[in-house]
Amino acid sequence: MFIRPASVALPVFLAVSSVPAWSEPLFGSQNCAVVVAARPTLPEARAWISENGYHERARVFLSSNNWFAITVGVVAKSASEGIISNGVRRATMPSDTYCTSGSSFLKEINWRTASSGAPSTDLWGDFDARPMSVVEKRFLQGSLALAGYYSGLLDGAWGRGSQSSLEAFTRDKFNEEPSNSHAAALVIDFIVAIDSEGWEQIPMEGLAMNLMMPVKKMRLTESDGLYKQWDHSDLNLQLIANDLINSELVSVHNFAESKSVTPSDIYKVRKRTRWVTSTTDPRGLSVYVRSELIRGTWSTVFITGGSDSSNELNLMVSSISTDTFGSLIPPENSTLMTHAMKLLDEFEESKTEPEPQVGVSQSPSQPEPKSREGGTGTGFLINEDGVLLTNAHVVEECSSINVNGHRADLIVSSNIFDLAAVSVRGVDLGEPLRFASDSVGLNADITIAGYPLHGLLGGLNVSRGSISALKGLRGDETNLQISAPVQPGNSGGPAVNRFGNVVGVVVSKLNTVEIADLTGDIAQNVNFAVRGDLAKVFLMSNGINYTEANRGTEKSVEDLAQMLQSATHLIECAP
Structure with a gap:
């Protein structure tokens, strides 16, 4: 459980002070900072951070009541209640954690100094x-x-x-x-x-x-x-x-x-x-x-x-x-x-050679220019709280994110896994998909869904294929190779087995143009998905709920398409 002296409660950062706090929203009008503790002195704040394992992500702010507030991240206000509730339930945050706009913060303190002994x-x-x-x-x-x-x-x-x-x-x-x-x-x-x-x-x-x-x-x-x-x-x-x-x-x-x-x-x-x-x-x-x-x-x-x-x-x-x-x-x-x-x-x-890479993976969202110009991708519903899973590259550097035209909030993103979770409140997004409880095998049948080439092709596209290899490009163990056709816009879509359970998240396709230039032949149906097992680790480590299912009854291709149509949604990124 979370260890914290019971005698020291979090002070409310609303005290009146003659020292002016920031007049503009410190974290943006739609965001707030997660406050996990406050201490009356900087050495006590440093000690608390070290004792409770927040050294990597802690930020410290001097408040108008002269206490030092310890924050561990900035989240969307609309998603803060769920994130804090999950953190408290999983004992990764104190029970009195709260989110603040920072209106009473005076300045940020550089607590990582040589004297801190960190x-x-x-x-x-x-x-x-x-x-x-x-x-x-x-x-x-x-x-x-x-x-x-x-x-x-x-x-x-x-x-x-x-x-x-x-x-x-x-x-x-x-x-x-x-x-x-x-x-x-x-x-x-x-x-x-x-x-x-x-x-x-x-x-x-x-x-x-x-x-x-x-x-x-x-x-x-x-x-x-x-x-x-x-x-x-x-x-x-x-x-x-x-x-x-x-x-x-x-x-x-x-x-x-x-x-x-x-x-x-x-x-x-x-x-x-x-x-x-x-x-x-x-x-x-x-x-x-x-x-x-x-x-x-x-x-x-x-x-x-x-x-x-x-x-x-x-x-x-x-x-x-x-x-x-x-x-x-x-x-x-x-x-x-x-x-x-x-x-x-x-x-x-x-494992990457210093010379130009052969067959570099292309993300099947809209082509990525030097400066972000917006684009579209795919996401799929994973729980009853309105949380969708997609790729990190689909939602990076977005000024706003929309799911089927509805405003969505970014909960968390990982460039290592190329995964992200977004949430939409108050909208019926269908029936969540469940993850397969066991790992997918070589040559297993899969079905993928997404919104490829949005604006050229109409609506959801569902296609079938199989697991071609259990590793990605150059032996990448985070990915699976799939034969199902992938086009720009498919990024973040689900890959499900014949029982309708998620076994992967579509992420990239092979650069067929480079392969053709180098080999004189065009590689076909060489595409990749993030392993479903790693997607579960990503969700679990960020306190996001999901459900698993055993194999159960094999579903017809029509039933699979209907299930995917209900849970899979268009994601639009505004630059």
Whole structure:
């Protein structure tokens, strides 16, 4: 949860002062700044920023009441209520966060001075956990646990055990001391695992306990009241959850102890409200049992795993908790995620040859001149709150954005993913699309929708194709290659599977003119889409709701077209 001294409340920045505040809207007439805290002195403001992990994005303003207001972004007024509500619910913002026009701010303070003692946030600098929030530290602990280097609790407290685990990881893998780039590499691997295996914090029904589980791999094989058993589809990994009385508690833990080779191999805890037994049997099978006294009975999880699942078991054990948690993945603009995005960006740049590129991708929105002249693209509805997903390049440098002629507000944009979310209030935009719960496979059938060549072609265009490759140009792992025809204006449109679930976001097409000049042949139907898994990460990290769906019943091509027609909309960008 968000850590902040309870005795210090946010002051209201409306105090009367003889010092004049800005007379013009500081953040624009339609925007406001998100205020997460205020402190009476600049050193206290700096300390708060460091403790709560806002070092990358915090701005500090001196207010007319002589307090220092800490802001973490500027958002559209119309979208501020939803953004703050999501932040509070996911414990990434304090409960008394609010949005202000800045009318009482006197000046912005440069708080990042040498005297602030701020740690380095350079990607290649020495690792420092101080700028990170509890959510970020917990995520990094989870990354280390799945890599097999951390066995403590995922509590977001970065102490000696967490640091030693990171140091062991970097020594083994890189023969180096930890840097921010090493933490970023861990995070990228963890995000890939979350996407491919479906790691989520899952509540144990009726037991007031929860733990992380790869839901795409674990199958519920037995269920009888509170008794539940899950088995991994590929690995020797089993989880049992049940509620026990005192006699059953003793029997279960004695059984676990009996599996050890020698008494010295047993780790056990026997407290009034918690019992833990951990050991390894002669065959190398790891056994872990944890029981918590809750409401008079013992909520218990029993986990066993072979050598092939030691890392997965490690993460499950570390994540067991009786507390509730918000978002698993930190916000995209957090220190940890920013480092991960920078590392991905540098990796992509390292693969680019210095000479002119062959077959550079063209964004299928209107051609992009040196100065933005406006254009059109596509977006699709993803939730009941009127939020649409599109490409970042569709809405960048727009003085205003319209969806089907209605004013839209930009919520968030990422140039790394080339994704953006916009919102439209008070307008019926149809039925939201749902994301596929599993990753799309090679040669899978897809259907795309969009508004290509708006002004020349009339209305929505729906076309079909398949997944040609699971990587984009030059092995870009953020994209899929698709064969469905793409034209200028298709940018931001959905790509759905045969069940009607989103598996990608149309983003670009191959530059066929360059290919023809260089090879003498014209490449056909070589187009790209942002992976649906990464689109979900983008939405999750920014606190935007979406829904997932399993495969279900295969839909006819006519039904798919009708579904896409309801959810897909024209986006217009005014320069």
